[in-house]
Amino acid sequence: MATAAAVLPCNAYASHSSGRWAMRLLIVTEASFFAYLLFSYFYLGSMASTWPPDGPPSLRIAGPDTVILLSSSATLWWAERAIKRGALSQLRAGLFITFVLGAVFLGLQAVEWSQKSFTPQTSAYGSLYFTVTGFHGAHVAAGLLMNLVVQFWAWRGFFSAERHELVSNAALYWHFVDAVWIAVFASLYLIPRLA
């Protein structure tokens, strides 16, 4: 006697599949992590007489860098949309461009770090600035590694219109990392300008 179970889809490819849940919850807990980092930043700021001690950080590098990172979300979205149609080569291209943009973001951030007049050891502000941007940078790096792994499988032709869970999960993570940057950028670069 056949049952409902016989006609149920095999998991792993449905959007409620377990990997998706894991990624969503990972994002929730990572978002909390960054919230506490920024809480610390605002808490110490509220206790300080001048914050940041040398005035708001310059937007000369961080501004364009923000644009670059956000556009990498767009390219990844384009790639993911492609694989939903089964367009493997567009997926590969999109992943590649996203990787390049992410790497440029990190490179520019390294340049910005090297030009700072303070270090993590200079003051509590310095400690926070480098810790917050450092942890974000580490997350970008993790996203890039994920990207590499997904690219590897994409070049092996593993993904298809029905089977691309890994792509979607990696993409979700990447968009999250970009969203965190918006929060970091607003807190560290923009809000001090309002004062």
Next chain:
Amino acid sequence: MATVVASADAPRAQLTEIWETPRGLLGTLTSVDHKTIGKRYIVTAFVFFIIGGLEAAVMRAQLVHSNMHLVSPEAYNQLFTMHGVTMIFLFASPILSGFSNYLWPLMIGARDMAFPRVNALSYWTFLLAGIFLYSSFFVGQAPDGGWFAYVPMTARSYSPGLNIEFFTLGLIYLGMSTTMGAVNFIATFFTMRAPGMSINRVPIILWGTLTVSFLIVAFMPALTVASIFLYLDRNIGTHFFDPANGGRPLLWQHLFWIFGHPWVYIVVLPAMGLASDMIPTFCRRPLAGYTFVALATVATGVVGSGVWVHHMFATGLPQLAMSFFSGASMTVTIPSGVSIVAWLATIWYGRPVFKVPFLFMVGFIILFVIGGVNGVMTAPVPFDLQLTDSYFIVAHIHYVLIGINVFPVFGALYYWLPKMTGRMLSERLGRWVFWLMFIGMNLAFFPMHITGMLGMPRRIYTYPSGMGWDTANLIITVGAYVFAIGVLLFLIDVVRSLRVGPLAGNNPWDAPTLEWSTTSPPPPYNFAVLPTVRSRYPLWEERLHEQATSIVDRGPVLDDGRETIGTSALDAEPTAVLHMPADSPWPLLLALALTVVFYALLAVSWTWTGIGVLLVFICLVGWLSPSRTAPAPGEA
């Protein structure tokens, strides 16, 4: 093919072959079976309970009399810190995870948790984080800053050794383990319940653990951030907590208590859930007010997460730490009030059978009320100011924690161990265990209220004679040892039961929930046929004269590989056949790689940290590689 068959006709041999972990070392190290992992959690947490208890035993021997010099003040600091850390982080919460891990799939009619491999990883990381913390004793530098490790006492200038590194890194590592466990519980709750087990039909323990899992996901990172800051301050010279350079010691307290407040609920809500699931069995009737208890559980989580904010504005930070347990128990008053009324009503309208697990439930309810009352006493701030940092607080902590955690856990052990081992524990020994623990605990902790009011401060390694504290301290120590004898007797009972205990059979307590419909111990695949659930108490339907007709003896077998049924989040409509991963070496390897990272950070060796991170990455790739052997969509 997924066909419906009668349970008796299910191809059990084939299912066993699919699900069973091979014997031998390899099987032991790679198993992802939730039952194995749950048992490991319980055993490991219990070992930590005993270690923490031995530390307490040394402390009590030291304090039995004035002017004793059994241990040095430094050793005493390490003892109370490690005792607190062990009991809170390595026992109270992991043992509940153990129960949930073991019981959830059995209670919800599934064959495993949503992420079996993550489950294995969370166990291995728990074990290794515990070992990491305890390895500090080998270099004689165990954490010594109290379990909440206040800065500046724990800053490099006051605490030059490795003690605090073990603490911060150990807690970060343990936090990862806890978080992975929480993620697993949430996903399991929302995807794995048996067809028909809508969310108003799950056992209360699921509500408890679900709520705390959300708390963990949201609040654990606060402790992680605090620990990272402290590690960086101590090791690379940042200034998060350094007032001379724009930092604030109070930042530590904020972050610690943002996490610390919800933590009280984390060790109580699942324990209350266990109680709510056991009491009906021994009262021979359904839990009174199921819906209220479930709602109150979730409400505590929501209210509890706001307690820190309340304290911050209502009492200001200096009082924050003092009113920690009292404030927490005040908030808990609402749902615990609801739960207690529900339990009492269940007992009142039921026909209580005083078996050992039920004795522990009654003890639990009594201690819960006492703890609540003296919690209310500590709440008004002026009173609080006098009693803070006195033994009154130590008494309160233990009434709360032993009452809300240890007693329900022991009740649960007596209740569910027969399911896990297949053999009953002794009723007669069990009664002794209960009375020794109950009397011992009151002897040990009630007099602490008095020494506290007589002004005896906590965390002192000895005290002068002539303060009027001697007699009370003697009684306390005697009480502590009586309690310890109770625990020892329990262990003897377990060993005895494993060897000669009477066989339990499927359902020794004539209990109502799904885990009792399968054999004791359950087969590797849990259920030969997957059940369909139509009520809260599937095994009691006939006698409750319910219209509902759950089906536990017929159902789909699903034997094309490791399979179970995925269902929708609220109504548990079947949505998919879930393919579950096989046993895997990656969880253990990944945990070992992480351990390399943490020891490298302890040694402040960036090279080794780098190597460790690389190993972690390799393990992750190995783990995540999509398997080409997975059936393509449409097949299977």
